[in-house]
Amino acid sequence: MSSTMDITTEDKLDLLRRMVLIRAFEERVIDLYHRGDIAGLVHVGIGQEAVAVAVATSLLEGDYLYGTHRSHGHFIARGADINKMMAELAGRANGYCEGLGGSMHLVAAEVKAMGATGIVGGTIPLALGTALAHRDAGLVVAVYFGDGAANTGGFHESLNIAALWKLPVVLVCENNGYAEFTPMSEHTVVERVSEHCKPYGIPARTVDGNDLLEVLEAMSRAVEHARNGEGPTMVECLTYRLRGHYIGDPAQYRQANEVAEWREKDPIERLTKQLKSERALDEDAASTVKREADERVEDAVRFALGGEYLSMDAMTARVFG
Amino acid sequence: MANLRFVDALREGIAEEMRADPRVMILGEDVAVGGAFGVTRGLVDEFGHGRVINTPISEDTIMGIAVGAAVAGKRPIVEIMFVDFITLAMNQLVNHAAKVHFMSGGQLAVPMVIRVQQGAQGGWGSQHSQSLEAWFAHVPGLKAVAPGSAADANRLIRASIRDDSPVVFIEHRGLYFRHDPDGLEPGESVLGKAHIVREGSDITLVSYSRMLTECLEAAEDLAGKGISVEVIDLRSLVPLDIDTVIESVRKTNRLAVAHEAVVQGGLGAEIAARVQEMAMDYLDAPVLRIGAPYTPPPASPKLERAFVPDRAGIAARLHRMLSYSKEEGS
Numbered sequence: 001m002s003s004t005m006d007i008t009t010e011d012k013l014d015l016l017r018r019m020v021l022i023r024a025f026e027e028r029v030i031d032l033y034h035r036g037d038i039a040g041l042v043h044v045g046i047g048q049e050a051v052a053v054a055v056a057t058s059l060l061e062g063d064y065l066y067g068t069h070r071s072h073g074h075f076i077a078r079g080a081d082i083n084k085m086m087a088e089l090a091g092r093a094n095g096y097c098e099g100l101g102g103s104m105h106l107v108a109a110e111v112k113a114m115g116a117t118g119i120v121g122g123t124i125p126l127a128l129g130t131a132l133a134h135r136d137a138g139l140v141v142a143v144y145f146g147d148g149a150a151n152t153g154g155f156h157e158s159l160n161i162a163a164l165w166k167l168p169v170v171l172v173c174e175n176n177g178y179a180e181f182t183p184m185s186e187h188t189v190v191e192r193v194s195e196h197c198k199p200y201g202i203p204a205r206t207v208d209g210n211d212l213l214e215v216l217e218a219m220s221r222a223v224e225h226a227r228n229g230e231g232p233t234m235v236e237c238l239t240y241r242l243r244g245h246y247i248g249d250p251a252q253y254r255q256a257n258e259v260a261e262w263r264e265k266d267p268i269e270r271l272t273k274q275l276k277s278e279r280a281l282d283e284d285a286a287s288t289v290k291r292e293a294d295e296r297v298e299d300a301v302r303f304a305l306g307g308e309y310l311s312m313d314a315m316t317a318r319v320f321g
Numbered sequence: 322m323a324n325l326r327f328v329d330a331l332r333e334g335i336a337e338e339m340r341a342d343p344r345v346m347i348l349g350e351d352v353a354v355g356g357a358f359g360v361t362r363g364l365v366d367e368f369g370h371g372r373v374i375n376t377p378i379s380e381d382t383i384m385g386i387a388v389g390a391a392v393a394g395k396r397p398i399v400e401i402m403f404v405d406f407i408t409l410a411m412n413q414l415v416n417h418a419a420k421v422h423f424m425s426g427g428q429l430a431v432p433m434v435i436r437v438q439q440g441a442q443g444g445w446g447s448q449h450s451q452s453l454e455a456w457f458a459h460v461p462g463l464k465a466v467a468p469g470s471a472a473d474a475n476r477l478i479r480a481s482i483r484d485d486s487p488v489v490f491i492e493h494r495g496l497y498f499r500h501d502p503d504g505l506e507p508g509e510s511v512l513g514k515a516h517i518v519r520e521g522s523d524i525t526l527v528s529y530s531r532m533l534t535e536c537l538e539a540a541e542d543l544a545g546k547g548i549s550v551e552v553i554d555l556r557s558l559v560p561l562d563i564d565t566v567i568e569s570v571r572k573t574n575r576l577a578v579a580h581e582a583v584v585q586g587g588l589g590a591e592i593a594a595r596v597q598e599m600a601m602d603y604l605d606a607p608v609l610r611i612g613a614p615y616t617p618p619p620a621s622p623k624l625e626r627a628f629v630p631d632r633a634g635i636a637a638r639l640h641r642m643l644s645y646s647k648e649e650g651s
Binding site for chain 1: 376377379381382383384385386387388389390391392393394395397412413416417420421422423424425426427428429430431432461462464485486
């Protein structure tokens with residue numbers, strides 16, 4: 001889908017299904033975490049699904065995607081196999097990364113989802129490198145980062161180089177207002193991350209990240225810009241994580257009314273409401289969408305928890321390529 | 322290959338690989354104009370700016386760009402002008418280059434070479450003279466190579482470029498403008514294979530990079546005193562060819578390791594530990610570690626000369642080692 005101009009009702013229903021699948025996956029991940037079936041540092045993006053689905057929809061099959069530490073949604077939207085994702089989160093050998101990567105270091109190379117990372121801002125230079133490698137092939141690389149990453153040296157080094165070399169990169173900022181536990185007003189002098197683009201001459205837009213169609217429209221233009229060889233752009237998506245920074249984070253640094261306000265802007269609710277107003281969806285159909293997502297997630301859980309663990313010998317053999 | 326200077330042999334090795342494989346590319350500060358030491362001089366004329374890429378002074382991002390290019394099918398070579406500056410790129414080197422293959426469960430490969438230049442020479446002081454190879458050897462997922470001859474520079478850079486893992490290729494600036502001594506027989510050059518450069522029967526002396534030259538000269542001096550030193554050039558620090566060292570120790574019963582890096586926490590400690598684990602019964606004396614004292618490199622040229630181990634100092638310490646007696650304990 002290269003433009004939102006020709007978006008059909010069936011397309012919108014599909015976008016909704018994908019957001020609902022991501023939500024169902026992550027809610028089940030939280031449940032499995034509390035049951036002890038998933039461990040480690042796990043960051044869910046509940047509330048940020050619109051960005052994930054819009055970004056993935058704007059890309060073509062050959063394009064590349066890099067994530068962050070909060071990338072389950074990015075990967076699912078891109079078409080990663082949720083069975084192998086769940087198995088990875090459960091540390092099993094049938095996971096994408098044989099259990100060696102886990103939630104924070106997911107890679108699904110088969111869909112060109114090249115890496116989540118535990119290093120804030122860490123994938124931005126990687127995206128530039130992949131874009132450099134494929135500059136002449138008409139491919140585009142999208143890379144996610146958050147408002148916190150905009151304070152790293154690598155972010156600014158990367159903006160300079162991406163602009164200097166006119167790399168086909170789309171910088172997708174998920175500005176959820178918090179760098180871990182610190183609100184943006186306390187960690188950055190700019191109001192919007194996109195303001196950083198000005199001195200580097202990078203076109204940038206700030207959009208409502210909980211409005212899937214608005215993100216999709218901005219992303220489609222940004223991707224086209226990159227594919228035409230016109231260089232990098234930034235799309236800053238204002239959004240919010242409805243849960244804590246990681247599973248188990250009580251998030252006491254946020255006011256209840258702030259969370260409640262953002263709950264009203266839940267991207268899934270918004271698209272559902274829109275589709276209902278267009279009479280493209282009724283209660284029954286909405287329930288079916290949810291039930292189908294839950295069923296797919298249950299299959300993934302069965303696949304994951306039935307998986308074996310990698311042997312220590314096999315692990316040792318993975319150190320070098 | 323004719324007897325080229327180290328810098329020319331290295332450049333020729335890079336050029337040969339670039340001719341053979343269009344995926345090979347170089348990124349770094351000033352590389353298109355030859356780099357600070359002339360290693361890449363002229364390469365841009367043959368291969369163009371698309372493959373010999375000048376970068377801003379943004380080490381961590383350049384390292385990350387190389388990782389991103391490598392996982393997408395290129396074979397990048399990153400030049401870090403001084404190893405001291407790799408401190409700025411340790412994030413991408415350690416957290417991504419070294420681990421992406423592992424963390425992805427083998428889905429991604431990171432075939433890249435990180436060329437660094439190190440060593441104390443010329444009185445350039447603490448931030449331009451360190452030897453940091455032990456850092457690289459400590460991080461699972463990084464290979465580390467440190468040639469001590471021009472012939473090896475040529476052949477090991479080619480092997481490093483062809484390797485499917487990230488390889489830190491350590492060049493010593495004291496070697497760049499030297500020719501190999503006549504008659505130096507480099508032997509087979511593959512990663513992970515040490516080379517016995519000089520055979521001997523009384524002491525095994527292990528070294529690499531520029532310190533190899535001092536070791537060979539010390540061995541020559543000791544030969545004049547009737548002491549036979551076997552000199553092993555490790556060449557590759559990771560993987561480490563400990564078998565060649567052990568085999569030699571079984572013959573000589575004494576081991577010394579000499580490097581320019583600070584002794585504390587250096588490669589010498591690792592080799593000493595492995596040899597005592599694997600060949601304790603063959604040792605007639607404690608393993609001797611020779612290296613720099615526990616200080617940053619000094620700027621004063623006079624102090625710097627004292628800081629770096631040399632031929633005379635190595636010979637003297639090896640000589641003393643022979644008088645060690647297990648019974649007396651000294």
